[in-house]
Amino acid sequence: MIDESKYQELLNEIQGKASLVAVSKFKPSADIEALYHLGQRDFGENYVQELVGKATSLPSDIRWHFIGHLQSNKVKYIAPFVYLIHGVDSIRLLKEINKQALKNHRVIPILLQIHIASEESKFGLDEEEWQEIMEQVTLNPSDFAGVQIKGLMGMASFSPDQQVVAAEFKQLQDLFNRTQAALSPQHAVDVLSMGMSNDYQLAIDNGSNMIRIGSLIFGARS
Ligand SMILES: *Cc1c(COP(=O)(O)O)cnc(C)c1O
Numbered sequence: 001m002i003d004e005s006k007y008q009e010l011l012n013e014i015q016g017k018a019s020l021v022a023v024s025k026f027k028p029s030a031d032i033e034a035l036y037h038l039g040q041r042d043f044g045e046n047y048v049q050e051l052v053g054k055a056t057s058l059p060s061d062i063r064w065h066f067i068g069h070l071q072s073n074k075v076k077y078i079a080p081f082v083y084l085i086h087g088v089d090s091i092r093l094l095k096e097i098n099k100q101a102l103k104n105h106r107v108i109p110i111l112l113q114i115h116i117a118s119e120e121s122k123f124g125l126d127e128e129e130w131q132e133i134m135e136q137v138t139l140n141p142s143d144f145a146g147v148q149i150k151g152l153m154g155m156a157s158f159s160p161d162q163q164v165v166a167a168e169f170k171q172l173q174d175l176f177n178r179t180q181a182a183l184s185p186q187h188a189v190d191v192l193s194m195g196m197s198n199d200y201q202l203a204i205d206n207g208s209n210m211i212r213i214g215s216l217i218f219g220a221r222s
Contacts, residue, residue: 002034007217014211017204018195021065023214026221029054035217036062044086044212048074055081067153067212069123072096080104086153086193086212087113089123091133094147101146109150111193114175116168117157124154130175134182141186149183151191152176156199165199169206176207 014020023044024032032043036059045051046068055064063083070085072093078085079100088094088110101108112133115124125133137144154172156165172194180189195203195211203211215221 002031002218003216004034004038007035007038007040010213010216014200014204018200018209018211021067021193021210021212022217023067023196023212024054024218025050025068025214027214027218029058031218032058032062042083044214048077051082052077065212075100076103079106079108082108084150084191085110087111087123089113089115089125090129091136094133094144098144098146107146107148109148111151111153111191112149112179114152114154114172116154116172118159118164118168119157122155127175130179134179137187138182149179149187149189151189151193152179153193155196156194156203158198162202166202166206169194169199169203169208173207 011020019042021042021044022035022040025046041061042063042065044065044067051064051066064081065084065086066078066082067086070087070093075096085097085108097108097110112130113124114130115122115126137149152172152175156168159165173192176192183189191210192208193210193212194208197213197216200211200213
């Protein structure tokens, strides 16, 4: 069941500041359809098989965001239709997306995932790996003709300390600004994807322009 009033409230709150990716992992297609009928078009999924299944049966004008950890050997399944891949966390994965994009005669927009949380368990590039990608992409642009680097994505620590979370978002915003400077004008770097149900306000305060919200709209995942 979706919470329609929460959804409308959220849209009003973020209007003009950030766009909304509705995170529908583990939720039935009926919930996605209900939100679709309210006008929502951007949906996020974490698992390749689940995404492919839903994309096959749901309206074709849905913009599917892949927000999970993507394994290189699974890129081929989503390459034909995915709208934005948020979790690119290695040069190897970036090259595989490039290859599959070219096979499908398209350019796939991606976000580089940066490790900002203190928790080791979360994925993402450290600053050195980010630097390495900036160099490779600018030195050998023709090797990356199938990908468009649209910006950065990150997940803050799961912490009740607002100052800790805000500092991590701030760090990502700084790196976003440096990414823009490093890659313009070849890549239109204009997406900073950060903020989830429990921290999206702090994320927006620190420069987020795309939030990924699941439980607030769809209810808790069981
Ligand atoms: C599940 C998930 C979300 C949504 O989380 P909620 O707390 O339910 O809003 C956002 N981003 C990523 C990467 C996720 O895996």
